Amino acid sequence: MRRFGLALVLSATLAVPAVQAQQNLSIATGGTGGVYYPIGGGLAEMIGRHIDGYSAVAEVTGASVENMGLIHREDSDLAIALADTVYQAYTGTGAFEGRQVSDVRAIASVYPNAVQLVALQGSGITSLQDLKGKRVSVGAPGSGTELNARALLESNGIGYGDFTVQRLNFNETADALRDGDIDAGFWSVGPPTSSILSLATTRDIQLISFTDEEVENAIGAEPVFAPYALPANTYEGVTEVTHTIGIPNVLTVNAAMPDELAYQITKVLFEKIDELRAIHPAANDTTVEFTMTSTPIPLHPGALRYFEEINAEIPDRLRE
Template sequence: MDRRYRWVMIVLLAALMTVGWGMGDRAEARKQFISIGTGGTGGVYYPYGGALAEIWTRYVKNVQAVAEVTGASVENVRLANKGETVVGEIMGDVAYEAYNGLGRFKGKPQKIAAMFMMYPNVYHVVALKGSGIHSLQDLKGKRVSVGSPGSGTEYMSNLVLHAVGVPYDSFDVRRLSFVENANALRDHTIDVGIWCVGPPTSSIMDLATTHDIMIVPFSDEDIQKVTGKVQYYSPSVVPGGVYKGVDQDVPTVSVWNVAICTRDLPEDLVYKLVKATFEHQDYLLKVYPGAKYTTPENAVKYSPIPFHPGAVKYFRELGLKVPEDKIAK
């Protein structure tokens, strides 16, 4: 669907929900429309966002939520900042730089706040077996998809690959979505596809059912270079056994995902959304096992940016300590 048309429909739907349907009780009829910026259909953001939409619509009175397909992290920040969506799923590195007006947001701090932490995203560098690619340095001169434009994967790829001495000008850069990555590897129109997702993710799983894949490992030196340069990246692994043919853990790096919202959402609304999320974590787990990391404790411990006051209210009710400098103003 054309993006401009889609947003017109969203605005109309929001207006209808505000006015109410028919002649029912006016207080019950007034609906708050919550649009959730997710990512492409081949990653985890979209089903996770769909689960959030289901929870909020079902358990938060007078809320109608929907998950929107987007270009992921960077686009979700910009959409939330402009009010075109009110909630976004983004990677922690993007959140930090967007909130503080750094990197691609230099001089333009974005009007966002944290709601809760979701789960860690693990950096996957995927090639087909027999490609001759065995290390990150082997990407030089190859056709490499670094992630779709506006995505957290592409954002992270720029930082990671530059840190390990494989800058964009050393290879043929492609910018494809996760599903496009898998199809292009099948068709041999790229040599490497990069995903930054919570494992396992469907597009890689599907690719592994028809082709022998490998996950390109980070050396110890690569990991030290990346984590030494970017404070919100951590050593990690792609666990062995989650993808067909990848039997051993593969060393890599990871970054936490954070659910953000526009900073001017009402405190009571954000409180109810956050409360419903944690009280119905079991539903998230049915959609994605990595939602086991979606806990209040992880939120307070790992958030790269300050929280919306509504989220702080819920965390403090649980007895968790949230410093004043971790509250968005």
């Protein structure tokens, strides 16, 4: 009788359906002082709220270049990265020569970055050429900021040998400017960004405009660059428009991501976009039209399915 009873218990146990485990997705972003981290955090909340069986978490990383490696190795499920970095990774050019990331695919272009060169008032720096002989942060090692800064500088005849190079993340750059440890710093990030906002509350800052020729030279070096006018009063004390360059930021995944999951993420991103805009104003630029005009690599098939469903005009370059 005891054996029979045990058999009944075991049979009943085996008959109970297993509870499906919640799958946690990793979103590679950047430093906490930029826009990637709050955008990634907002997207993580949206995934957990609207996609059954999934949760997500935003991870702090070294940003664009590092993020492409994380996607390639599938150490992260999603990643935000600058369009030029994404294009170079996909094509095996530039910083990715000899290490092509051919399995990266796009979900959407989320918002444009602005290259922002910041100095303190009274520093004597009023132009790009004034960086010569100064101490300058070009961004965190392996970041899209450094790639953008280097392309801008070298296309205008300025090399790393012309100034003292510091490779600091956004918060470190702001702190070093505040403390007088550097003379200027680059940000390539969606404005306004928290680290510059914070710096502007304690120091009188200035943003350096680039000439039309300097912008044209940069676009000649990196076709994903575009002229960008940063509005006056974006930061405290900066009362004039800053003329600079802009670069799209792309939400990417590995081609191996299941089509249904990529479809659901794309659908949530665009149909619940007000939730992301409530977290950061950069998401005001997250539109289907921006994705169609700005994305530099093919879309994941799951994302493509969503855009086809809503009858978006999809350029051939976004199809494999």
